[in-house]
Amino acid sequence: MDYELELTNIIKTDQLLMSILKTVQELQLNDCWVAAGVIRNKVWDYLHNVQTEINDIDVIYFDELNSSIESEKKLESKLQKSMPHLPWSVKNQARMHFKNRVPPYSSSFEGVAHFPETPTAVAVRLNNNQIEILAPYGLNDLFVGLVRPTPPFNQDSKLHPIYSNRVQSKNWGSIWSTLKIDSE
Numbered sequence: 001m002d003y004e005l006e007l008t009n010i011i012k013t014d015q016l017l018m019s020i021l022k023t024v025q026e027l028q029l030n031d032c033w034v035a036a037g038v039i040r041n042k043v044w045d046y047l048h049n050v051q052t053e054i055n056d057i058d059v060i061y062f063d064e065l066n067s068s069i070e071s072e073k074k075l076e077s078k079l080q081k082s083m084p085h086l087p088w089s090v091k092n093q094a095r096m097h098f099k100n101r102v103p104p105y106s107s108s109f110e111g112v113a114h115f116p117e118t119p120t121a122v123a124v125r126l127n128n129n130q131i132e133i134l135a136p137y138g139l140n141d142l143f144v145g146l147v148r149p150t151p152p153f154n155q156d157s158k159l160h161p162i163y164s165n166r167v168q169s170k171n172w173g174s175i176w177s178t179l180k181i182d183s184e
Helices: 003-012 015-025 037-048 069-082 108-113 139-143 162-170
Strands: 032-034 057-061 088-092 123-127 130-134
Touching: 003 037, 003 057, 003 130, 003 139, 015 032, 015 037, 015 069, 015 123, 032 037, 032 108, 037 139, 057 069, 057 108, 057 123, 069 088, 139 162
Parallel strands: 057 088
Antiparallel strands: 032 057, 032 123, 123 130
8 A cells, every 4th residue: 555645645635734734834944844643643533533633733843053942932933823723842853862862863854763653753744735754664554553662762772661651641542442552
């Protein structure tokens, strides 16, 4: 199955998600994407024929020259003014390596590759009215409902407890019943 085409079609048919992508594109940020849970949940909702609320919209970008939390908050404020009913979260990947105490990232791709679970390690954006997909580990796990750690969060990693805690606290299996969750 062509999961990129499937994801593109899911996004194109969702007016809210398309509006989100257009609004984020208007920020004109370097290496900017809508990432993680909002994309993952949209696919899982589609596969389970349910509709869950958007609990956050992760907007990521990469800017080494302007990597302050204040800059991120200003961008969140801009997004809030454009679409005030949505829970925006903006993070510059040039500073996110501090969170996990790993070497600095060189791009948003590297930031997404350091998300805890493979189905969450997905981002999308509009570029010249075309949907682009960033998925360092592919889309298979997302579409087959397999939740497992990304390589930086594997069982033998110092980061694995973060993955384990997320899997337990998110309670994804009670919302999307067919998920196969690696809880090791």
